Amino acid sequence: MTGAALLGRTVYGEGEEQIGTVVDIVLDPHTHAIHQLVIEGTDLSNSGHKTVAVDMGRVQVRPEQGVRITGLTRGGIAAMPDFTPDDASIALGRSSSKMRASDPIPHAPQPSPDR
Numbered sequence: 001m002t003g004a005a006l007l008g009r010t011v012y013g014e015g016e017e018q019i020g021t022v023v024d025i026v027l028d029p030h031t032h033a034i035h036q037l038v039i040e041g042t043d044l045s046n047s048g049h050k051t052v053a054v055d056m057g058r059v060q061v062r063p064e065q066g067v068r069i070t071g072l073t074r075g076g077i078a079a080m081p082d083f084t085p086d087d088a089s090i091a092l093g094r095s096s097s098k099m100r101a102s103d104p105i106p107h108a109p110q111p112s113p114d115r
Helices: 074-079
Strands: 010-012 018-027 034-044 048-055 059-062 066-069
Touching: 018 074, 034 066, 034 074, 048 074
Parallel strands: 010 066
Antiparallel strands: 010 018, 018 034, 034 048, 059 066
16 A cells, blocks of 8 residues: 555544544655554544544454554644654654655565565
8 A cells, every 4th residue: 555545534433433544644754654643533523623632553454444543532633743754753644755655655674675
């Protein structure tokens, strides 16, 4: 699955509650592995929409069923700090000379072609 394939995916939380959409992906600046998914939470009580970053340790990517975030609810998103990208982060939603949204998502180091 490519990084671009995750963008726009529906995000489900606890109890399979639909809690938002993947709007960006933050990569580790050293390994280029996915570090966080940026989620726009929708229909949050008293706050409308909110954009937050969730560590990949809580994420389950289900190719046919969207993305699931363990232990997260709409109320949990409302309580999280707003996501603000910094200049040190590599995000697929912003231009990056190091990686394009069409590149495969690096989960682990890839063997060299001569192996």
